[in-house]
Amino acid sequence: MDKPVLLQIKGLQIDGRSGDTWSPIVKGVDLTLHKGEVLGLIGESGAGKSTLGLAAMGFVRDGCRISGGSIEFNGIDLINAPEADRHGLRGKRIAYVAQSAAASFNPAHRLFDQYAEMPVVHGVSTAAKAQADAIDLYAKMRLPYPDQIGFRYPHQVSGGQLQRAMTAMAMSCRPDLIIFDEPTTALDVTTQIEVLAAIRDIVAQFDTAAIYITHDLAVVAQMADRIKVLLKGAEVEEADTRTMLSAPRDDYTKSLWSVRNFARAVQPAAAGAPLVSVQNISAGYGTALVLDKVSFDIHKRRTVAVVGESGSGKSTAARVITGLLPPFSGQVLFDGKPLPASYKSRPRELLRQTQMIYQMADTALNPKLPLRDLIGRPAQMYLGLQGKALETRIRDLLNLIELDPDTYIDRLPSELSGGQKQRVGIARALAAEPQFIICDEVTSALDQIVAEGILRLLDKLQSEFDLAYMFITHDLATVKAIADDVVVMQYGMVVEQGPKAEMFSPPHAPYTELLLSSVPEMDPDWLSGLLADRASALPAKA
Amino acid sequence: MGFVYTGLYIALALIVAGILSWLFRAALVTVMPRQTARALRTAPLTASFGMLTVLLYVLVALFAPLIAPFAEREVVGAQYLAWEAPYYLGTDALGRDMLTRLIYGARNTVGIAFATTALAFIVGSLLGLWAATVGGWVDQLLSRFVDALMAIPALIFSLLLLTIFGTSVLSLILVIAAVDATRVFRLARSVAQGIVVMDYIEAAKLRGEGMWRLITREILPNAMAPLVAEFGLRFCFVFLSISALSFLGLGIKPPTADWGSMVKENAALITFGDITPLLPAGAIAWLTVAVNFVVDWQLHRASGLKE
Numbered sequence: 001m002d003k004p005v006l007l008q009i010k011g012l013q014i015d016g017r018s019g020d021t022w023s024p025i026v027k028g029v030d031l032t033l034h035k036g037e038v039l040g041l042i043g044e045s046g047a048g049k050s051t052l053g054l055a056a057m058g059f060v061r062d063g064c065r066i067s068g069g070s071i072e073f074n075g076i077d078l079i080n081a082p083e084a085d086r087h088g089l090r091g092k093r094i095a096y097v098a099q100s101a102a103a104s105f106n107p108a109h110r111l112f113d114q115y116a117e118m119p120v121v122h123g124v125s126t127a128a129k130a131q132a133d134a135i136d137l138y139a140k141m142r143l144p145y146p147d148q149i150g151f152r153y154p155h156q157v158s159g160g161q162l163q164r165a166m167t168a169m170a171m172s173c174r175p176d177l178i179i180f181d182e183p184t185t186a187l188d189v190t191t192q193i194e195v196l197a198a199i200r201d202i203v204a205q206f207d208t209a210a211i212y213i214t215h216d217l218a219v220v221a222q223m224a225d226r227i228k229v230l231l232k233g234a235e236v237e238e239a240d241t242r243t244m245l246s247a248p249r250d251d252y253t254k255s256l257w258s259v260r261n262f263a264r265a266v267q268p269a270a271a272g273a274p275l276v277s278v279q280n281i282s283a284g285y286g287t288a289l290v291l292d293k294v295s296f297d298i299h300k301r302r303t304v305a306v307v308g309e310s311g312s313g314k315s316t317a318a319r320v321i322t323g324l325l326p327p328f329s330g331q332v333l334f335d336g337k338p339l340p341a342s343y344k345s346r347p348r349e350l351l352r353q354t355q356m357i358y359q360m361a362d363t364a365l366n367p368k369l370p371l372r373d374l375i376g377r378p379a380q381m382y383l384g385l386q387g388k389a390l391e392t393r394i395r396d397l398l399n400l401i402e403l404d405p406d407t408y409i410d411r412l413p414s415e416l417s418g419g420q421k422q423r424v425g426i427a428r429a430l431a432a433e434p435q436f437i438i439c440d441e442v443t444s445a446l447d448q449i450v451a452e453g454i455l456r457l458l459d460k461l462q463s464e465f466d467l468a469y470m471f472i473t474h475d476l477a478t479v480k481a482i483a484d485d486v487v488v489m490q491y492g493m494v495v496e497q498g499p500k501a502e503m504f505s506p507p508h509a510p511y512t513e514l515l516l517s518s519v520p521e522m523d524p525d526w527l528s529g530l531l532a533d534r535a536s537a538l539p540a541k542a
Numbered sequence: 543m544g545f546v547y548t549g550l551y552i553a554l555a556l557i558v559a560g561i562l563s564w565l566f567r568a569a570l571v572t573v574m575p576r577q578t579a580r581a582l583r584t585a586p587l588t589a590s591f592g593m594l595t596v597l598l599y600v601l602v603a604l605f606a607p608l609i610a611p612f613a614e615r616e617v618v619g620a621q622y623l624a625w626e627a628p629y630y631l632g633t634d635a636l637g638r639d640m641l642t643r644l645i646y647g648a649r650n651t652v653g654i655a656f657a658t659t660a661l662a663f664i665v666g667s668l669l670g671l672w673a674a675t676v677g678g679w680v681d682q683l684l685s686r687f688v689d690a691l692m693a694i695p696a697l698i699f700s701l702l703l704l705t706i707f708g709t710s711v712l713s714l715i716l717v718i719a720a721v722d723a724t725r726v727f728r729l730a731r732s733v734a735q736g737i738v739v740m741d742y743i744e745a746a747k748l749r750g751e752g753m754w755r756l757i758t759r760e761i762l763p764n765a766m767a768p769l770v771a772e773f774g775l776r777f778c779f780v781f782l783s784i785s786a787l788s789f790l791g792l793g794i795k796p797p798t799a800d801w802g803s804m805v806k807e808n809a810a811l812i813t814f815g816d817i818t819p820l821l822p823a824g825a826i827a828w829l830t831v832a833v834n835f836v837v838d839w840q841l842h843r844a845s846g847l848k849e
Contacts, residue, residue: 322748343748351750364741368763378749428745 006176006209007033007056012069014051014060014233025051025064027233035176036207040224040241042214042256044447045418048233049213053179056211057094058086074176091118095170099182101162105154112150115169124173137168140205141198160191164198171202177209184219188309188474189518196222196520197531215447217256218520221245222527229253241524255449257522262452262481264459269499270299270485273336275468276321276354276436281330283320290316292492293330298436298485301462303469305483305500307476307515313492314472318438321470322356334436352382355429359441361421365413371398371424372409378431397427401457419450423457430461438470443478455482476519480504488512563591585839592835599829603649610642615797622811625818632818635807640818646799647822652829654715654794655781659773661719662780666726667769671757673727674734685731688724696721700783704792714793718783722776729772733765767840774837778830785826801826 009031015022026048033039041049051064058078060066071078073094078086090096095118098104106114115134119125125133131150138146141164154162163183170178183199184192200223203210212223220227220241227244229236229252237250248254274297284290291313298304306314319325321332323343332339334353340346355378358364365374376394379385385393395405401423413421422442429437439458443451459482461467471482479486479500486503488495488511496509508516517530567590571579582590602609611628612618616638623633631640673681691699700717707713737743738761746760785802787793794800801822808819 324744324748343750346750348750351748354748356745356748358741358745360741364745366742366746366760366764368766369759381749381751432749 003034003036005032006035006037006074007031008070008072009052009056010070010072012052012055012071013067014048014055015065015067016051017063017065022065022067024067025233026055028069029230029233029235031056031228033177033209033211036209037226038203038210038212038224040212040214040220040227041230042217042220042227043230043236044215044449046232047230049215049230050181052230053181053211053213054096056177056179057090057096059090088122091175092122092124092173093175094177094179095173095175097163097166097170097178097180097183100186101166101183102154102159102186104166105162107154110151110153111157111165111169115150115165115172118169119172122173130172133172134168137171137202138165140202141165141168142194143168158191160187160195163187163195167195167199167202171206171208174206175208177211178203180210180212180214182214185214185216189476189520190309190514192219192520193518193527193530196527199223200527216520217448218522218526221522221524222520229256245522245524262455264303264482264484266501267302267484270297270302272299274298274333275300275335276470277333277336278317278321279331279333281317281320281327281332283316283325283327283330285325289328290492291320291327294489294492294494295330296487296494296497298468298470300435300468301466302484303462303471303482304485304487305471305473305479306487306489307473307479308489309474311491312489314489315440316492317489318356318440318470318472321438322354348382352378352432353434354436354438355432355434356438356440357422357425357429357442360445361418361425362413364425365421365428367413370410370412371403374413374424375427375431378428382432393431397431400430400461401427417450418446419453422446422450422454426454426457426461430465433465434467436468436470438472440472441474442471444473444475451478452481458482476515488515559591560587563587563594566590566594566597581843588835589839592832592839595828595832596836599648599652599832602645603652606645606649610639610645612639612642614642614646614799616642622816622818631821632816634804634818635810640821643799643804644801644821644825647801647804647825650794650798651781651784651801651826654711655777655784658715658718658780658784659722659777661715662722662776663726663769663773665719666723667730667762667765668757669723670727670730671734671761671765672753674731675738675753675757675761681731684727688727691721691724692728697783697786700787701790701792704787709792709795711794714784714787718780718787722780726769726772726776730765730769733768734761737761737764767843771837771840774833774840778833781826781830 009029011028011030012026013024013028014026016025029048029052031039031052041052043049051061054060055066055071056073058071058073058081066079073089076085076089105111112131112134116127116130119130119133120127134150135147138149143149143161143164149157149161149165157165167183180199184195187195196219202208212220214220224241226238226240228238229250231252236252237244237248244253248257276298278294278296281291281294282289294313294317296304296306306317308314316325320327323339323341323346326341334350339350343351372394375397376390379393380390394409398405398408403420403423408416413424416424425442442458443454446454455478458469462469471478473479483500485497485499487497488503488509490511495511496503503512504516520526564587567582567585567587570590570593571582574582617636618639619629619633619637621633621635621637623629623637625632629639629641631644634640634643669684673684700721703717703720704713707717743756743760746756751760784793785800785805788800788802789806793802796803804822805819811819
């Protein structure tokens with residue numbers, strides 16, 4: 001890079017406080033960013049990515065402190081500069097785009113007002129000029145109705161649009177550096193594409209430098225000129241994107257790269273009567289129809305992946321099967337016999353057969369109960385185990401999910417990591433000895449490496465206990481890894497369904513095509529190529 | 543020079559209280575099981591002082607006949623005797639020993655206040671949790687009934703009920719408990735409404751858990767922190783209402799020793815510069831402050847600032 005250096009971080013150390021002790025979060029990281037360059041920061045959660053990103057603004061979160069190193073932005077020492085100077089830089093020269101735009105916008109103000117705040121506060125512009133500028137930027141971000149959308153409140157625009165509006169807002173003072181902290185993690189794949197393209201264009205257009213934080217390698221491959229891999233607060237390696245993707249040096253980086261390689265062994269074709277048969281289900285909340293005549297079958301020992309964007313009705317289908325939401329019409333057969341519509345009228349034996357694993361293990365496990373009770377309760381209830389037999393069963397289950405019983409049996413969920421909590425959720429489902437388990441986005445809140453571990457575990461358990469899975473997800477990589485059959489849903493209807501091999505090879509239904517092509521690939525030219533394809537195929541998407 | 547000594551006494555008392563609280567906390571940490579001990583270790587000294595005080599009151603109340611030098615209603619000497627042995631805190635308007643009356647007062651006042659608060663909590667929180675869990679018309683019916691009760695000022699409502707049902711100790715407990723249960727109900731219901739939407743409640747319902755188990759095992763433990771905090775506050779309010787009612791002549795009947803009425807009976811002494819009537823008031827104040835120390839700590843824990 002011949003461009004001048006914009007940001008120079010040397011040997012940065014940041015400590016976080018837990019109780020009365022300080023422990024290091026970032027352990028001596030160096031970072032150099034030139035003008036107009038995009039640096040990708042990747043790593044698992046807890047790797048210190050966000051902390052490092054915030055530190056680039058000279059900011060640390062409450063309970064953290066900078067204990068060593070230097071941060072120099074454009075020749076200004078950000079650590080020792082007076083707070084007023086740093087304040088003057090933030091928003092004006094350095095901007096920040098947060099993961100959840102919905103949580104970061106003030107719901108009580110219109111987008112224009114929030115856009116204009118920074119330029120006006122920093123004296124760069126007037127409210128009227130900022131508004132004209134906003135319209136221009138909204139158009140550049142390919143937001144629909146750029147001259148009107150600013151008059152809306154945050155809750156009146158979609159998540160993807162909000163994320164773009166936030167990027168436009170970060171651009172409002174034409175900063176030299178923008179920090180993107182997982183800006184697309186909360187979005188569907190199809191929406192993600194639009195946001196990625198918009199961000200990439202605008203950064204290139206204004207020659208803004210950016211730090212792009214994410215845990216998704218395929219995304220960072222599209223966005224960054226260089227990639228830096230972090231692990232537990234320390235740098236693993238750094239290289240320009242193409243080198244990093246084609247020839248990673250470190251073992252950890254290689255393991256990150258290979259995560260997506262897990263695939264379930266191909267199963268024999270489905271035969272015999274289905275275990276669960278969803279027949280012509282229409283359901284919804286109040287008068288709103290969420291599911292419209294949905295039918296699909298789930299066979300023994302098979303995994304059916306139900307795929308679709310948020311709002312496509314996949315979780316509602318699960319709620320109908322479990323009996324939480326009695327359908328308007330249609331029925332669910334279990335082992336050939338119709339299931340009572342409400343879980344309240346199902347006998348205990350039927351309840352036992354269908355278990356559920358939730359997306360957020362944090363809210364799915366009672367935080368006040370130790371693992372002994374969480375896992376033991378279904379075994380006690382359904383199988384009548386008591387005393388010693390129960391204890392043995394709980395220990396067996398803990399061994400199955402690869403947690404050491406002696407260490408973990410009396411722990412509370414808060415004393416476990418995210419992946420371990422999800423394992424406990426699995427053990428709780430297994431404790432009932434069911435035939436059928438519904439997995440509702442079980443890996444989407446987890447890091448890739450942890451998620452892969454969960455998928456492998458689920459696969460192992462499936463062959464061991466002859467389980468049938470209904471696997472709800474929006475992530476097609478997960479579908480590729482674990483599914484036998486795929487059901488694609490959109491607007492509450494089944495768009496396409498069939499065995500995995502058939503679904504992943506053409507011809508596709510148009511929506512399946514869109515979903516499949518929207519999954520980011522590790523190829524750094526993927527996004528450009530895809531956008532070129534789409535531009536030639538369709539008129540510009542709103 | 544007098545105020546210097548007073549200052550020294552106060553400083554000394556604070557230091558002694560601090561040391562005692564520290565020792566008490568250290569003792570509790572070693573005695574209690576793992577989970578509780580860990581929570582206790584982070585408890586501030588004020589909280590352990592509060593717990594120590596509560597324990598002291600409980601012991602005094604339980605063993606009143608053993609500790610007290612005289613019988614509760616015994617007239618032992620002339621009225622308003624000075625603070626000299628064997629009447630360490632003097633005598634009251636009828637010549638009964640003040641120390642003895644204070645000790646029995648702990649039993650009566652604290653005992654009744656505790657029974658009342660406990661009853662209010664059992665009824666209020668169970669109904670509140672039930673209403674939140676079931677929802678629908680059960681919730682509507684209970685909540686609107688409670689709204690109606692809460693619309694009537696508490697003291698007036700208890701006076702009214704006590705006039706109807708008479709002023710026995712039992713009706714006193716029941717009436718104050720009924721009035722206070724409405725407040726507990728509202729709290730328990732609103733706390734539980736945030737809990738019943740969690741996935742683990744859905745999981746428990748799908749598992750086929752009954753209502754009783756759902757409430758006691760899944761919801762209650764998660765609603766415990768705010769409820770315990772409220773218990774402490776309620777306890778103080780109940781205490782004050784009993785004292786207020788006794789002062790008005792509708793509470794605990796003489797000659798039973800009760801701190802509220804003891805203040806009233808001996809109030810005249812204050813004009814002679816004698817602080818004796820302030821002792822029962824001080825006993826109330828001390829317990830109230832102590833309970834609030836514990837409550838503050840629980841609230842702090844419940845807010846999730848420390849964990």
